[in-house]
Amino acid sequence: MQIRPARLHISQMRCTRLLLSVALSVLSLTGIVFQRRGRFVVVPPAPFIVKPSPDVIRGTLYDPFIAPSAEESFADHRVRPINAHAAISQGCMDTWLSTGLWQHPCRYDMVQESHIDLVYVWVNGSDALHQNARKKLLNATTYKTKDARFREHDELRYSLRSVRNATATWPNSTWHIVTADVPPPNLNNTAPDSSHRLGLVPQWLDIECAFHGNPDGQPPIRLQHDSQLFRLTGRPGATLTAADASNWLEKILPSFNSHAVESQLPQLDPAIVSDNIIALNDDQFMMLTHPPSAFHTTLYGPVFRVDPDLLVTGDDSGSADGGGEWRSLDWSAHLLDERFGTHTRPYLHHNARALSLPLMHELSLAFGQYFAATPLSRFRGSHKVPGEYELNTIFMATYYVIERHREALLWSWVVGKWGGSSGVLDSDRKWQIWREMGGEEADVLSLPKAERTTAEDLDVNLYNAGVQPPWSFDDHKQAHVSYVWLSMDGYTPADFHAMPRRVEINRSACIGEDTKLAWDVFRRLLKERPACGDSIIAALIRTSKRGLGIFLPPPSVEHEYSNADPIILPLDLPVIPPSLPRNPRAFAVRLLMRYAYVLGESTTLFMPIKSVRQAGPALRNADRWKNLALMCINDDLHNGDQRAADNLLRDWFESRWPERLDCEL
Numbered sequence: 001m002q003i004r005p006a007r008l009h010i011s012q013m014r015c016t017r018l019l020l021s022v023a024l025s026v027l028s029l030t031g032i033v034f035q036r037r038g039r040f041v042v043v044p045p046a047p048f049i050v051k052p053s054p055d056v057i058r059g060t061l062y063d064p065f066i067a068p069s070a071e072e073s074f075a076d077h078r079v080r081p082i083n084a085h086a087a088i089s090q091g092c093m094d095t096w097l098s099t100g101l102w103q104h105p106c107r108y109d110m111v112q113e114s115h116i117d118l119v120y121v122w123v124n125g126s127d128a129l130h131q132n133a134r135k136k137l138l139n140a141t142t143y144k145t146k147d148a149r150f151r152e153h154d155e156l157r158y159s160l161r162s163v164r165n166a167t168a169t170w171p172n173s174t175w176h177i178v179t180a181d182v183p184p185p186n187l188n189n190t191a192p193d194s195s196h197r198l199g200l201v202p203q204w205l206d207i208e209c210a211f212h213g214n215p216d217g218q219p220p221i222r223l224q225h226d227s228q229l230f231r232l233t234g235r236p237g238a239t240l241t242a243a244d245a246s247n248w249l250e251k252i253l254p255s256f257n258s259h260a261v262e263s264q265l266p267q268l269d270p271a272i273v274s275d276n277i278i279a280l281n282d283d284q285f286m287m288l289t290h291p292p293s294a295f296h297t298t299l300y301g302p303v304f305r306v307d308p309d310l311l312v313t314g315d316d317s318g319s320a321d322g323g324g325e326w327r328s329l330d331w332s333a334h335l336l337d338e339r340f341g342t343h344t345r346p347y348l349h350h351n352a353r354a355l356s357l358p359l360m361h362e363l364s365l366a367f368g369q370y371f372a373a374t375p376l377s378r379f380r381g382s383h384k385v386p387g388e389y390e391l392n393t394i395f396m397a398t399y400y401v402i403e404r405h406r407e408a409l410l411w412s413w414v415v416g417k418w419g420g421s422s423g424v425l426d427s428d429r430k431w432q433i434w435r436e437m438g439g440e441e442a443d444v445l446s447l448p449k450a451e452r453t454t455a456e457d458l459d460v461n462l463y464n465a466g467v468q469p470p471w472s473f474d475d476h477k478q479a480h481v482s483y484v485w486l487s488m489d490g491y492t493p494a495d496f497h498a499m500p501r502r503v504e505i506n507r508s509a510c511i512g513e514d515t516k517l518a519w520d521v522f523r524r525l526l527k528e529r530p531a532c533g534d535s536i537i538a539a540l541i542r543t544s545k546r547g548l549g550i551f552l553p554p555p556s557v558e559h560e561y562s563n564a565d566p567i568i569l570p571l572d573l574p575v576i577p578p579s580l581p582r583n584p585r586a587f588a589v590r591l592l593m594r595y596a597y598v599l600g601e602s603t604t605l606f607m608p609i610k611s612v613r614q615a616g617p618a619l620r621n622a623d624r625w626k627n628l629a630l631m632c633i634n635d636d637l638h639n640g641d642q643r644a645a646d647n648l649l650r651d652w653f654e655s656r657w658p659e660r661l662d663c664e665l
Contacts, residue, residue: 049272052207052223055198057185060127063199063207064184067227070246075231075267077365079568080358082594083275084111084298090561090586097589100454100488100546102299102461111465114296116354117274118163118175121261122156122282124200129182134256143382145256145323151635151642153649156202156282157664161657164218166286166479173219176273177202178261181225182254199225209663217662222272226255230375231267233368236571252375257382259328260375262393266364268357276302279353279394283635285656286352287628288479293470294602294629295354299461300486301596302354303470304398305604310347314338318389322381328392335367336396339573340403341530348395351604351630355397359595363400366571367391404569405595406491409551410525410533411569412588413540415580416553419518423577426515434507436550437539447503450542454488457546470600479629485599487592488548490541491534492599503538510536519577527573548592553584561586567594602629608636612644619652 055064085093092106124130138145160175167173181197201207201223213220230252232245255261258281265279276296296302314334320326333345364371374390377383381390418429425433439445462469470481485492492498507513510532511521525533540550565581567590581587605628609615622628637645 049222051211054201054207057198058128060129061201061203061207063179063201063223063225065181065197065199065225065228067181067195067197069195070242070249073230073232073245073249074240075233075364075368076361079365080270080361081567082356082358084114085590085593087111088298088593090589093593094552094585094589096299097592098547098549098552100457100461100548102464107464111298111467113171113467114276114292114298115172115274116167116170116276116278116292116296117173118167118280119265119268119273119277120156120159120175120177120280120282121258121265122177122202123152123180123256123258124202125151127182127200129185129198130180130200133182133254137254137256137378141379141382143379145379145382151637152282153635153646154204154653155633155649157204157661158653158657159280159282159285160221160661161659162285162287163280164661165657165659166288166290168289170219170292172274174213174272174274175219175221176224176268177221178224178226178229178265180254180256181227197225197227199223204665205661206663206665210661214662221663224268226261226264227253229261229264229267230255231264233364233371235369236365238368248372252378255375255378257375257377257380257390259325259380259390259392260377263364263371263374263391265355265393266357266360266371266397270357270361273357275357277355277357279355281632283633284351285631285633286479287631288475289477290479290481290629291468291470293462293467294479294481294600295352297462297465297467297598299465299467299596300458300483300488300598302356302401303481303483303598303600304354304402305349305351305600305602306346306398307349308346311344312347312395313344314342316386318384318386322377322384322390324381325392327381328390329395331389332392332396333399335370335391336399336403339366339527340407341527341533343403343530345395345399348398349604349630350606350634351632353394353398355394356401359401359404360393360397362568362571363397366400367396401595401597402487402491405487405592405597406533406537407526407569408588408591408595409490409537409548410522412553412584412592413536413551414522414525415518415577416584416588417551419522419580420553420584421580423518423580424515425511425518425521427513430511430513433511436543437505437536438542439505439507443507445503445505445507445539447539447542449499449501449503450489450538451545452489452499452541453545454486455483458483458486475603475627479602480627481629482601483598484601487595487597488546490537490548499541500535500538503535503542505532505535505539517577523573523575551592552588555585556583561590567591603627604630604632606632606634608634609645609649610636611638612641612648615645615648619648 052063054061088109092109096102096106179200181199184196184198210221232240232248234240278295312329312333314337315330316334318327320330370391373388376388377390418425418433438447459469472478472480543550561583565587570578605622607618
């Protein structure tokens, strides 16, 4: 059992600043607009969203549908913008990124509480048709898998009840359940039609009622099924055909691998699913009320929860256990190293995880061939072919954002600011670069830890933007979430929770003196010598108390920001430099805002259940943690304990969340 307590600390300075800001705002009538806390707001379905028409087959309820054809099974290769950023003026965004303060002109660009959808990946392993399909494939492959991966103790019902209580004030939220699907039984001994599928349904849920939601009770609950989600991706720039898609689908479906299903979450339809999502398994629970800022804000981005005591390093050998998650973690870290430079990355807490759907989709385009290879393991770990191991999508999606933000900082400073229109760094410019970092005649620069006020400014900025902060004065009623690291402070390679205590940079090793293309220096700092890039970021952060202004190119007097400019750097890392955007500063500002993120802490519990004897005391211990925010109960039971454990868990679930959902049957 692993418990992670949150830091509960609100300094006197922060409270003073907060009260002063509120008072001044009220007196000046500029006003602080708070979101009204109240009922769910039901999101009406788009006209093209098909309402469920459930069917009962052999006494079991299913959701019939027609699977997409091969021609419909390609990923959309258009890079998606962050919708909330469109409402923020360029002047506001520039001021915000430069100064780290949400002030004029941003005070007139009020943002909203983030719209966040919940996305569950769920399978009812006790369904007879699902069991038959699983056994048939296992017999054909002679592969063995753990029964616990397909067991259920009615967790989904109670997980949904828990989030109903925890997210009751969230605006415009929708809950999505991605479920398995099976072929219909051939009752008439006719030729089977592979396009007809039966989506698994929670048997206790009225899916027609849940589809619409209830403004006085709960958001809509909408089902999507595996076969509807799988989309083929390839290398950036690759041309794929319908034959490629058809061949791929034959190799990957049906899938009984949660890694494979998660690899397709980037393909969730943005017309149906919000930009901001929380990915959950059915064994994960929210124990207390959470404001949206516990997981996402427009100002600071998604809130990632990492465990700096458990580190992941890149490994392409495939030697780790494929039946668990470590082979996928090692392989994912290796791919990130290959693209962004070698780093050691903390494990993610195994609980509710905040993600950005547009950035997940971008990730799937950047590593398209590896996303296409992941479902080749139809059971977890079953496809052990070098170069085709499974990705850990949640891990990659988290660190892709972190690495892209680091990349944006280095590009903005090296290419946008110092390379400029010439794209060249000669010895004179390199000397200016060295001076800007704080260097002098010596070849080695040694600097103490930066002093920043980013964390102290947090509460004032959120209140000025009209966003409820993530912390709580009573952590027995509302979860207390600490923002322990913000990307507004650069990059933290040390322990992912703090500024480096000391920065050392060797001029010759990191930037040299000979004339180079700015793009080549950028590539060197990003990937070839990542420690140099990390240290340079840390040195530049020291030059001010807040904001990222030191990294930004000078303002452009010739070109205003235009939607015609690209919105991202290349998905791969080309040797030949791409064209400089017409307005490098505006591009850099939008880029840094796109990949903004937070590292957060809250009290979390990961509870593996190995036996009934161990489960009872563990659950009673969880009841004593009144400030417990997030919890995962992981089934690691011996097969003989299943029935007793099932009764124990259901009783405990009912004691915690007795109030039924509106659409429970």
